[in-house]
Amino acid sequence: MESFAAYPLKCSGPKAKVFAVFLSMVLCTVMLFLLQLKFLRPKINNFYAFEVKDAKGRTISLEKFKGKVSLVVNVASDCRLTDKNYLTLKELHKEFGPYHFSVLAFPCNQFGESEPRSSKEVASFARKNYGATFPIFHKIKILGPEAEPAFRFLVDSSKKEPRWNFWKYLVNPEGQVVKFWRPEEPIEAIRPHISHLIGQIILKKKEDL
Numbered sequence: 212m213e214s215f216a217a218y219p220l221k222c223s224g225p226k227a228k229v230f231a232v233f234l235s236m237v238l239c240t241v242m243l244f245l246l247q248l249k250f251l252r253p254k255i256n257n258f259y260a261f262e263v264k265d266a267k268g269r270t271i272s273l274e275k276f277k278g279k280v281s282l283v284v285n286v287a288s289d290c291r292l293t294d295k296n297y298l299t300l301k302e303l304h305k306e307f308g309p310y311h312f313s314v315l316a317f318p319c320n321q322f323g324e325s326e327p328r329s330s331k332e333v334a335s336f337a338r339k340n341y342g343a344t345f346p347i348f349h350k351i352k353i354l355g356p357e358a359e360p361a362f363r364f365l366v367d368s369s370k371k372e373p374r375w376n377f378w379k380y381l382v383n384p385e386g387q388v389v390k391f392w393r394p395e396e397p398i399e400a401i402r403p404h405i406s407h408l409i410g411q412i413i414l415k416k417k418e419d420l
Contacts, residue, residue, distance in 0.1 A: 255360075255364065256386075257277075257385060257386025257387060258273060258281070258283070258361060258364055258365065258382050258386040258387070258388070259272075259273045259274050259276055259277035259382075259386040260273070260274070260386065261273050261360060261361035261364065262361075263317075263348050263349065263351075263359065263361050264330075264348065264349035265346070265348055265349060266330040266331050266333065266334040266347050266348060266349060267330075267331065268330070268349060273315075273361065276313055276315065277384065277385075277386060278384045278412075279310075279311055279312055279313055279384060279412075280307070280311060280312045280313075280381070280382070280383060280384060280405055280408045280409055280412070281312070281313055281314075281315050281381075281382040282300070282303065282312070282313075282314050282315070282379055282380070282381055282382075282401070282405065283315045283317070283362070283365055283379070283380045283382060284296075284300060284314065284315070284316050284317070284377055284378070284379050284380075285317050285318075285319040285322075285351075285353055285362070285373055285376060285377065285378055286300075286316045286317065286318050286319070286326070286333070286337070286347070286376065286377060287318065287319065287320070287322065287323075287325040287326040287376040287377070288318075288325070288326055288327075288328055288333060288336050288337075289325045289326065289327065290322075290323065290325040290326075290375075290376045290377070292375075292376060292377050292394045292395070293325075293376075293377075296376075296377040296394060297337060297340070297341040297343065298341060299397075299398045299401075300314045300316070300341075300343065300345065301341050301342060301343055301344075301345075302398060303398065303401065303402065303405065304343075304344065304345045305344075306402075307405055307406070307409055308345065309344075311409045311412050311413070312405060312409055313345055313346065314345035314346075315345070315346055315348065316337070316343075316345060316346065316347045316348065317347075317348050317349075317350075317351050317353075317359065317362060318330060318333040318347065318348075318349075318350040318351070319350065319351055319352065319353050319376070320350065321352060321353055321354050321355075322373070322374075322375045322376050323375075323376075325376060326350065326376075328350075329350070330347075330348070330349045330350045333347055333350065334347040353366070353372075353373055354372070354373075365380040365382070365388055365391075368387065368388040369388045369391045371391050374393075375393075375394055376394060377394035378391065378392070378393060378394060379391060379392040379394075379396075379401065381401075381404055381405065381408070383408055384408070384412055389404075389408070390404050
């Protein structure tokens with residue numbers, strides 16, 4: 212009795228090749244489609260288009276700050292620079308806010324583990340110790356794959372990644388980064404740039420009347 216072992220190779224070989232080619236074509240088509248989706252996906256090109264979480268964990272849109280000047284800062288409570296910087300932020304917000312300007316504070320614990328508090332505790336700490344009235348958001352990560360997308364936008368736009376607490380990014384009314392400062396830089400270096408942008412807002416409003 213003849214063995215049937217050889218028959219599958221003779222009969223199914225061409226079919227298997229056709230199927231393999233077909234499968235390869237399908238996989239290539241799927242991969243091309245996925246790549247197309249990735250590159251065609253609208254890229255967020257302004258800071259105010261992002262959503263973030265507030266200190267209570269609620270999702271909010273940064274769109275509410277569009278049309279204002281924003282100073283975005285990564286803050287920490289247990290840092291040697293805490294006192295000086297929180298007082299600077301409070302003074303700037305008091306001087307220029309809240310109609311045309313706002314400080315936007317994002318707690319972060321990635322620099323010297325100097326922000327061990329929860330988001331709610333940070334907000335309470337800033338209010339009680341420095342009289343902060345500006346928004347303090349949910350504690351985020353700035354470095355690594357889990358970095359907050361909104362803050363990553365600031366870093367990518369400025370080409371400057373924070374190396375410590377209290378790096379400051381100045382965002383114009385359209386949501387673009389126009390300036391950044393390291394934590395040691397004095398308020399006198401920051402104030403004129405904020406004032407200039409606010410002056411442009413006021414001038415535009417007058418022209419539109």
